Amino acid sequence: MSTSLLASAGVSAIQLGAAATGGPLLYGLMAKVRARAEGRAGAPVRQPLLDLWKLAGKERIHAGHSSVVLPLAPLVLIASTAAAVVIAPLISTGPALGRTSDVFVIVFLLLLGSVAVALGGLDTGTAFGGMGASRAMTIGALTEPALLVAVLALSIQAGTSNLPGIVSATLAHPGWAAPPERVLALAALVIVVLAETGRIPVDNPSTHLELTMIHEAMILEYAGPELALVTLGETMRLGLLLSLLANLFFPWGIAATASIPRLVLGLAVLAAKTAAIAGVIAVAEVSAAKLRLFRVPEILSAAFVLSVLAVVTGLVLP
Amino acid sequence: MSAALFLSGLGLGVAGSLAGAALPARARVPAASVLTAGACTTAFAAAAGVLASGGAVTASSAQILPLTGVTLSLDPLGAVFVITAAAVGAAASCYNVGYAARGGGSRTATALLPLFITSLLLVPAAASIATFMAAWELMALSSLLLLLTGHRRREVRDAAQWYAVMTHAGAAAILLAFVLIGAHAGGQSFAAIRAHAGAVPPAVRSLAFVLALAGFASKAGAVPLHVWLPRAHPEAPSPVSALMSGAMVNLGIYGIVRTGDGLLRGGEMWWWLAVAGLGVTSALFGGIHAAASSDLKRLLAYSTADNMGLVLTGVGVAGALAVTGHRVLAALAMIAALFQLVNHSAFKGCLFLAAGSVQRAAGTRDLDSLGGLLRRLPVTAALFGIAALSICALPPFSGFASEWLLLQGFLRGFTAHGAATATALLAGVAALALTGGLTAAAFVKAFGIGFLGQPRTPGAAAAGEAHPAMTVGTALLAVPCLVLGVVPGAVVPLLARAAATALGGPWPDPLQAGPGLAIAGSADVIQPVLLAAALLAGLALAWGLVRLRARAGAERGHRARRAEAWGCGRELQTARMQYTATSFAEPLQRVFDDVLRPDHDLDVSHLAESRYFEQAITYRSRIDDAIERGAYRPLTAGVQRWGEVARRAQNGSVHRYLGYGFAALVILLVVLA
Numbered sequence: 001m002s003t004s005l006l007a008s009a010g011v012s013a014i015q016l017g018a019a020a021t022g023g024p025l026l027y028g029l030m031a032k033v034r035a036r037a038e039g040r041a042g043a044p045v046r047q048p049l050l051d052l053w054k055l056a057g058k059e060r061i062h063a064g065h066s067s068v069v070l071p072l073a074p075l076v077l078i079a080s081t082a083a084a085v086v087i088a089p090l091i092s093t094g095p096a097l098g099r100t101s102d103v104f105v106i107v108f109l110l111l112l113g114s115v116a117v118a119l120g121g122l123d124t125g126t127a128f129g130g131m132g133a134s135r136a137m138t139i140g141a142l143t144e145p146a147l148l149v150a151v152l153a154l155s156i157q158a159g160t161s162n163l164p165g166i167v168s169a170t171l172a173h174p175g176w177a178a179p180p181e182r183v184l185a186l187a188a189l190v191i192v193v194l195a196e197t198g199r200i201p202v203d204n205p206s207t208h209l210e211l212t213m214i215h216e217a218m219i220l221e222y223a224g225p226e227l228a229l230v231t232l233g234e235t236m237r238l239g240l241l242l243s244l245l246a247n248l249f250f251p252w253g254i255a256a257t258a259s260i261p262r263l264v265l266g267l268a269v270l271a272a273k274t275a276a277i278a279g280v281i282a283v284a285e286v287s288a289a290k291l292r293l294f295r296v297p298e299i300l301s302a303a304f305v306l307s308v309l310a311v312v313t314g315l316v317l318p
Numbered sequence: 319m320s321a322a323l324f325l326s327g328l329g330l331g332v333a334g335s336l337a338g339a340a341l342p343a344r345a346r347v348p349a350a351s352v353l354t355a356g357a358c359t360t361a362f363a364a365a366a367g368v369l370a371s372g373g374a375v376t377a378s379s380a381q382i383l384p385l386t387g388v389t390l391s392l393d394p395l396g397a398v399f400v401i402t403a404a405a406v407g408a409a410a411s412c413y414n415v416g417y418a419a420r421g422g423g424s425r426t427a428t429a430l431l432p433l434f435i436t437s438l439l440l441v442p443a444a445a446s447i448a449t450f451m452a453a454w455e456l457m458a459l460s461s462l463l464l465l466l467t468g469h470r471r472r473e474v475r476d477a478a479q480w481y482a483v484m485t486h487a488g489a490a491a492i493l494l495a496f497v498l499i500g501a502h503a504g505g506q507s508f509a510a511i512r513a514h515a516g517a518v519p520p521a522v523r524s525l526a527f528v529l530a531l532a533g534f535a536s537k538a539g540a541v542p543l544h545v546w547l548p549r550a551h552p553e554a555p556s557p558v559s560a561l562m563s564g565a566m567v568n569l570g571i572y573g574i575v576r577t578g579d580g581l582l583r584g585g586e587m588w589w590w591l592a593v594a595g596l597g598v599t600s601a602l603f604g605g606i607h608a609a610a611s612s613d614l615k616r617l618l619a620y621s622t623a624d625n626m627g628l629v630l631t632g633v634g635v636a637g638a639l640a641v642t643g644h645r646v647l648a649a650l651a652m653i654a655a656l657f658q659l660v661n662h663s664a665f666k667g668c669l670f671l672a673a674g675s676v677q678r679a680a681g682t683r684d685l686d687s688l689g690g691l692l693r694r695l696p697v698t699a700a701l702f703g704i705a706a707l708s709i710c711a712l713p714p715f716s717g718f719a720s721e722w723l724l725l726q727g728f729l730r731g732f733t734a735h736g737a738a739t740a741t742a743l744l745a746g747v748a749a750l751a752l753t754g755g756l757t758a759a760a761f762v763k764a765f766g767i768g769f770l771g772q773p774r775t776p777g778a779a780a781a782g783e784a785h786p787a788m789t790v791g792t793a794l795l796a797v798p799c800l801v802l803g804v805v806p807g808a809v810v811p812l813l814a815r816a817a818a819t820a821l822g823g824p825w826p827d828p829l830q831a832g833p834g835l836a837i838a839g840s841a842d843v844i845q846p847v848l849l850a851a852a853l854l855a856g857l858a859l860a861w862g863l864v865r866l867r868a869r870a871g872a873e874r875g876h877r878a879r880r881a882e883a884w885g886c887g888r889e890l891q892t893a894r895m896q897y898t899a900t901s902f903a904e905p906l907q908r909v910f911d912d913v914l915r916p917d918h919d920l921d922v923s924h925l926a927e928s929r930y931f932e933q934a935i936t937y938r939s940r941i942d943d944a945i946e947r948g949a950y951r952p953l954t955a956g957v958q959r960w961g962e963v964a965r966r967a968q969n970g971s972v973h974r975y976l977g978y979g980f981a982a983l984v985i986l987l988v989v990l991a
Contacts, residue, residue: 056863056864056867056868057867057868059879060868060877060878060879061878061879061880061881062878062879062880062881063880063881063882063883064880064881064882064883064891065690065771065772065883066770067692067693067770068692069692069770071878074860075857075860075861076857078856078857078860079852079853079854079855079856079857079859079860080853080856082852082856082859082860083849083852083853083856086852087852097845097848097852099841099843099845100834100843100844100845100848100849102722102842102843102844104722104725105713105722105844105849108711108712108713108718108721108722109713111710111711111712111754111755111758112707112712112713114758115707115710115712115758115762118762118766119762119765119766119770121766122762122766122767122770122771122897123766123770123771124771124883125689125690125770125771125772125883125891125893125896126883126884126885126891126895126896127885127895127896127897128884129883129897130766130767130771130896130897130898130901130902131897131901133762133766133897133902134763134897134901134902134903134904134905135905137758137759137762137763137902138759138905138906138909140755140758140759141609141752141755141756141758141759141906142752142755142909143755144751144752144754144755145748145751145752145755147751148725148747148748148750148751148754149744149747149748149751152725152728152729152747155729156729156732159733159840160840160841160842161725161726161729161842162841162842162843165841210886220884221883221884225864225867225868226864228864229860229864293905294905294908294909297909304748308744308748311744312744315732315740
């Protein structure tokens, strides 16, 4: 009992470390791929990590009228994302607290982080903070139905909403990877992940054009260590969502036992899978334009329709 | 024992009302509040005893109501509703001490508040048609009069008119339903009706259920019978708002469950699909309006319609599953609905009380005029924040636990094959998800615009912390938001008993015991205690790391430096440059334009010399209830026209009245001959 507890705690520690370094690296990788695709050399892949380290050592500066919420929001973002990373099956199906690793818990933990950052944006008492928060909450609200219904489709198929359970069920019945309901749910979740991580066509992470930015507007007043925390939280979230996408649909390679070689293999396979997904997204971003804000609901409702179809197909097909 | 305790609670409530009516001005509010709080505590204890033992307590008296007598019976289902009413009642009467300290402590209001609370405790215990209707009317009238204590304002009079008409139309429908059932079942006590429910012909049962559903759903604020709710709840005095949204709407749900599952013993599939349909509609409509509203209390009122919609969806799914024989699944959905209802009482009561403190402190409840209140009302802001996090279903607060259970109920329901149930379940999940997101947007707006940033008006800038009694009353309801969220396992088994009573149990418990929530026979578990611990650990870790790096990096002080926010190079940043609630809600308002149908009004006046130069631009935008405008306005206009016709006939001329008399006589003679 105690050894398995120790093993699952170890798994979670590795996952946390992997997300804290892997998330920024994925972000750097996507920037690099975009740069290369656009014919530029681009910054090194490790640049986001160096930026974080530099920012963390800087002076703390708060906007004039802000309250305690401004510095608290990044901490809540980090804590909620870290909690989700710890319990999610990323490199192994047996993370710490894996029994309570419910897919709805992850969804609402991510929402907690979004709410915290939006409140941080409003706390600055400026037009940009409010604008970013308003847009981010609008998109978040419209993403939620597609997300929950897609997740529901997966839970119905696996007969449980426990994430390690869903992943194990997919591993045990490899034939499942092909059925139409999973393809539909995958399509819906890809759109959701793009929206949740603020990528093109929903938001452009590299823009600072005042009228178009969403996430960047919200965090405009953050500086120094707090900016480092927000950026770390957002990149960890990117890593988490890409890993979940990888593990829910292509779980092969994830460690089913907590032996060290299997965990190393799991980590390597996860890195390869997420890097591949990140690369595909980055290439797609280069060839697509950001949508107008009021066109975004259209693709989000398309994602919702896909996820409803996923549930219905799952129920109708034997 | 429990019966005596409950009756003494009711007695204390009546005593509180008498004290409020009889005592001199200085003593009446504290005396009435203490007596009412005592009444609530006693009733709470009695109801908790009923829930713990699982049996019902009864009492009856032939002396109180002539001809029929009064029959009371408190079973575990009723006890849940007594507990929610008692908790909100105790908090509201504590709050009222501070609220009445500066105006609002009139003799009428002080006497009526305990009476309203007592009637809320009485309704779930009523066990015969006459007792139920008497308690129901007492509740309707006392709350109506409490609303009318602010009758000097036009909005209040309008709201009271809507409320009076809707509540009495509802009561008439309920009475008709009960009379239909009672006539066929041969008795007016609920026990007799239950025993002879099989004797009622199916068509009569369905008719009675539809009538009862209309009456009770209007009390619960279900769309499209909700129109009184977003008018009356915001305009009532704040303790009354909290009681209306936290306790009174619950009784609408109680009525549906008691009539449909209890008295009529399940009934037909389409009843429950209709209930679920009403629930989904209200959840979506309420959620969208809450997200678009910029009036703090109106936002809360629409969010009540939204939450009651979720509860109704759960009740409808439970009823449909019970009809098809999936009893354990039905029990799970019912427990989830009751849990959501209990949590809603706590967080919505807390939110309304906190909103009342804000209104009192800043002189307005318009979010566009508030701002920066976190520094001015820190305690109220923190309590509002806790309740807001809870209503947004964020872990580890209470709303998350009940929404998780509701989602589990819906997820399990799919194993009961059937196209109709599956459609209802899918709609339920989609509604829950969309309203979840909209609620988050609405409450980020309420907290972020109201409490953060800079004050937008001098009133908000001059606001100060609320009276201690008001903060204590608000805090009383913030505690369950935390406790029920972190250790839901402490309460949910008791709700399982209530669900079993509602559905005519006892059935196998769908949940496993423990501090968290676990679905029996599956891998689905949440442990909010561990989740809360993980979150706190994460907070501490992140904070520690930042501190460590900051200390290693430089020899600077630990206090953050303040700097002017970025304003595109502009030096002066004023409060007017902030986003307002209206601008915050604008994207969502545009997305849901078809539901909200806002009125836009743009007036541009030009200089006389040239049309290229504007002199003044006025822009007005308001969001009325589209259902009120589309469905109710024609109705009221029709009644109005009919009234005009009647007035033309009654013009005061004696000759005309003599003519009417003569005509009537002639017609009578012709008919008789």
